[in-house]
Amino acid sequence: MILSTAVPVVRRSALALLAGVLVLGYAADQLVKAWAVAALEPGQPRELIGSVLRLHLTRNPGAAFSIATNATWVLTIIAIVVIGATLYVARRLRSRAWACALGLLLAGALGNLTDRFFRAPGGGKGHVVDMLELPNWPIFNVADICVVTAACLIALLAFRGIGVDGTRASGDDAKATEPAGATADGIRPEKSGG
Structure with a gap:
């Protein structure tokens, strides 16, 4: 028998994972x-x-590829x-x-948004x-890696028809292949002991 609390437990687990990925990505x-600003000199690359x-x-x-360099405030609003x-x-x-995809997306957006507010010239227009x-690629940071990885994960999940709630959106064929009580990404609601 599945407890009525199973879905909140699964939801809390997914939210905890999102928060963990967010904190790790943002901190990194x-x-x-902070290390780069302290240890590196602009215009002096190191291998x-x-x-x-x-x-x-x-x-x-x-933004990426130095797009919209005169519209920093627009990028702040978008973030x-x-x-x-x-x-x-x-x-x-x-x-x-x-949870991983959204955690990475939040980490990347918050990481670059922090720069917009707290780095010169500040006030949402920071660099x-x-x-x-x-080689042959624009210079980037960890927040950009988080955003690109999130975008790839989101595209893959959408392609596979997996919704944010873990169910497949493709109909009866996909549901027939899933074990009873499991979501599309394998999370099973917890069962009662009796």
Whole structure:
């Protein structure tokens, strides 16, 4: 017999995973940025893994690929909207995979939003600290890695038809392949002892 509390337990588990991924991603981003600002000089790249990965400190007023460098405040508003929408969607969260994706998305958005508010010139127009450079690729940071990884995970989950609540959206065929009581990503509600 499935307890009526099984769904809240699954939901709490997914929310705890989201929070853990968020905290780890955000902390990693902020710690690496603080280290880069203290240890690196702008315009003086250092090889980390040969010429494959270099450390190259820059301050980016725009988005990825230096897009919208004169519209930093627009990027700040977009980040705030993304965070709000993600938190709204997370209300239905019952999937571990979605918890990881949304946690990464929040970590990346909050990491770069923190720069917008607390780095010069501040007030929502601050420049984001970037320091990782691959050949023939724009310089990026840990927050960018979080956002791109989240986007890939979200696309994969959407392609597989897995909803935020862990169920498949593709209909009876998918439901027939799932074990009774399990969601599409394998979370089973806890059962009672009797």
